[in-house]
Amino acid sequence: MGKLLVVGSVALDSVKTPFGEVVEAVGGSATFFCIAASYFTDVQLVAVVGEDFSPEHLTALQRDRVDLNGLERSSGRTFRWRGEYSHKLNEAKTLDTQLNVLETFSPTIPESYRAPSQLFLANIDPDLQLRVLGQVKRPSVVALDTMNFWIEGKIEALRTVLKEADILIINDGEAQALGDNRNLVQVSRIIRSLGPKTLIIKRGEYGVVMFHGDAVFALPAYPLEHLKDPTGAGDSFAGGFMGFLASASALDDQSLRQAVVYGSVMASFAVQSFSVDRLASLTDEDVKKRYMDFSRLTTFQV
Amino acid sequence: MGKLLVVGSVALDSVKTPFGEVVEAVGGSATFFCIAASYFTDVQLVAVVGEDFSPEHLTALQRDRVDLNGLERSSGRTFRWRGEYSHKLNEAKTLDTQLNVLETFSPTIPESYRAPSQLFLANIDPDLQLRVLGQVKRPSVVALDTMNFWIEGKIEALRTVLKEADILIINDGEAQALGDNRNLVQVSRIIRSLGPKTLIIKRGEYGVVMFHGDAVFALPAYPLEHLKDPTGAGDSFAGGFMGFLASASALDDQSLRQAVVYGSVMASFAVQSFSVDRLASLTDEDVKKRYMDFSRLTTFQV
Numbered sequence: 001m002g003k004l005l006v007v008g009s010v011a012l013d014s015v016k017t018p019f020g021e022v023v024e025a026v027g028g029s030a031t032f033f034c035i036a037a038s039y040f041t042d043v044q045l046v047a048v049v050g051e052d053f054s055p056e057h058l059t060a061l062q063r064d065r066v067d068l069n070g071l072e073r074s075s076g077r078t079f080r081w082r083g084e085y086s087h088k089l090n091e092a093k094t095l096d097t098q099l100n101v102l103e104t105f106s107p108t109i110p111e112s113y114r115a116p117s118q119l120f121l122a123n124i125d126p127d128l129q130l131r132v133l134g135q136v137k138r139p140s141v142v143a144l145d146t147m148n149f150w151i152e153g154k155i156e157a158l159r160t161v162l163k164e165a166d167i168l169i170i171n172d173g174e175a176q177a178l179g180d181n182r183n184l185v186q187v188s189r190i191i192r193s194l195g196p197k198t199l200i201i202k203r204g205e206y207g208v209v210m211f212h213g214d215a216v217f218a219l220p221a222y223p224l225e226h227l228k229d230p231t232g233a234g235d236s237f238a239g240g241f242m243g244f245l246a247s248a249s250a251l252d253d254q255s256l257r258q259a260v261v262y263g264s265v266m267a268s269f270a271v272q273s274f275s276v277d278r279l280a281s282l283t284d285e286d287v288k289k290r291y292m293d294f295s296r297l298t299t300f301q302v
Numbered sequence: 303m304g305k306l307l308v309v310g311s312v313a314l315d316s317v318k319t320p321f322g323e324v325v326e327a328v329g330g331s332a333t334f335f336c337i338a339a340s341y342f343t344d345v346q347l348v349a350v351v352g353e354d355f356s357p358e359h360l361t362a363l364q365r366d367r368v369d370l371n372g373l374e375r376s377s378g379r380t381f382r383w384r385g386e387y388s389h390k391l392n393e394a395k396t397l398d399t400q401l402n403v404l405e406t407f408s409p410t411i412p413e414s415y416r417a418p419s420q421l422f423l424a425n426i427d428p429d430l431q432l433r434v435l436g437q438v439k440r441p442s443v444v445a446l447d448t449m450n451f452w453i454e455g456k457i458e459a460l461r462t463v464l465k466e467a468d469i470l471i472i473n474d475g476e477a478q479a480l481g482d483n484r485n486l487v488q489v490s491r492i493i494r495s496l497g498p499k500t501l502i503i504k505r506g507e508y509g510v511v512m513f514h515g516d517a518v519f520a521l522p523a524y525p526l527e528h529l530k531d532p533t534g535a536g537d538s539f540a541g542g543f544m545g546f547l548a549s550a551s552a553l554d555d556q557s558l559r560q561a562v563v564y565g566s567v568m569a570s571f572a573v574q575s576f577s578v579d580r581l582a583s584l585t586d587e588d589v590k591k592r593y594m595d596f597s598r599l600t601t602f603q604v
Binding site: 087088089182183184185186203206207209215216217218219220223224225227254257258260261291292295296297298299300301302 | 389390391484485486487488505508509511517518519520521522525526527529556559560562563593594597598599600601602603604
């Protein structure tokens with residue numbers, strides 16, 4: 001049976017927030033995604049690192065349910081990102097980006113990965129996302145992320161990917177840019193006419209909204225007293241969401257809602273530490289308990 | 303038996319949004335509050351208008367369950383506010399404020415209003431809020447609103463009112479200013495140490511969070527395709543919230559949660575038109591249906 005495949009980035013992040021800082025800690029979209037998803041299902045990862053990616057770095061990704069055969073090692077240095085968050089914590093100020101091995105990365109999907117059950121195309125160049133789609137047997141679910149950089153700079157390639165996508169997971173600023181509109185309901189209609197039947201809009205500290213068929217589902221973020229670093233929250237959300245869906249028996253409205261909650265659970269853990277420290281050290285009990293916390297947070301009598 | 307008493311403003315609002323404009327339409331915190339609350343309970347209103355407040359203006363307030371004996375008419379002109387919203391709709395730009403009769407307003411509570419079951423002190427000078435408290439027998443619930451202007455300019459009087467309050471209903475910017483902190487969980491602890499056992503933080507298009515005892519309840523706003531004018535949303539929320547509470551048998555966690563939903567229901571109607579047009583013309587069926595819409599918006603399987 002096919003597995004959940006993710007194609008994205010593995011990075012060394014240097015991050016400063018009002019609550020501390022880390023230097024060259026393991027990060028990247030595929031990293032957060034596959035760790036979060038591994039609590040629910042088996043994951044196959046396709047990404048690239050450089051020669052400087054040490055065995056210590058690698059341990060973050062070495063998990064029972066994560067298949068690293070698709071992690072390519074290229075000559076050169078690993079992708080690096082350096083950023084800073086103010087007290088508002090909602091937007092990173094990028095101080096430095098070094099693409100390094102990402103610059104010439106062209107994802108090659110290993111033979112054993114070519115019939116995934118589900119595929120997540122993390123935020124990379126839409127041309128690369130298309131190249132991935134060309135190498136795999138159509139999975140039952142294709143989900144993708146993107147960013148304003150591609151919406152502004154590669155809209156045609158992005159439109160082609162969107163036609164192939166079932167689920168688009170983006171943040172509110174990106175949704176408003178892609179839909180060229182400020183109203184989320186109108187945005188959802190415009191974006192879903194481009195392809196994805198399901199649109200998930202991440203709103204940071206305010207939670208997430210999902211449009212699917214005629215249904216709308218909104219979930220607040222979990223109010224945390226101690227946040228350390230929002231880096232990777234969105235990819236952890238996607239990992240929990242896709243991981244749960246891959247383990248669910250059906251792709252109906254109820255499963256999608258539960259997947260949104262599990263995504264939010266994983267995001268809420270990701271922001272409680274720098275890098276993947278908290279996200280990577282959870283028990284199934286932690287995950288279940290936080291899911292119940294979300295239930296208590298949102299339940300009211302009808 | 304005592305009734306729900308509100309002390310606040312009645313205004314003539316001139317509002318421009320990207321979706322239209324009105325000139326000198328009936329508004330004000332007490333207006334939105336008492337119309338919203340009147341769907342749930344009997345309301346007594348204390349406010350002041352000027353000689354220019356016409357019989358046509360008055361019809362907006364004349365409702366079966368609203369007692370207008372406390373609506374004072376003073377010589378001079380009615381309080382006027384003129385504002386504009388951009389496409390973001392989250393913050394009004396005040397173009398003009400004419401206090402007029404509000405400038406010398408000192409609320410006198412009619413004899414028949416002096417034993418309210420519940421009291422809502424809308425956003426007015428905390429010294430006036432204190433004067434109201436001095437004139438009534440302690441109701442079972444005292445709730446209040448305030449704004450940054452008083453947090454910055456009259457913090458001592460405000461602290462005295464807060465000591466007497468059971469419930470504080472403010473927006474997120476005000477909560478952060480009053481708690482001098484950006485983290486909502488920390489803010490809730492700081493503010494609740496000042497008096498109110500229950501803190502409700504309104505977050506505009508993102509919904510509302512309530513801290514009560516050890517419980518946190520968060521409700522997203524209802525995603526509307528067509529918003530006309532956010533003016534009065536917060537006071538309509540307070541009206542639905544307090545109106546439902548006044549009609550509820552207990553003041554427990556479940557009732558408070560339901561009250562937050564009914565408050566959000568009323569706010570969602572208020573923003574669908576200018577002034578009180580939509581808010582004032584609802585059926586009980588409309589209210590019930592929107593409540594169920596909120597349930598569908600937020601429900602997931604546990």
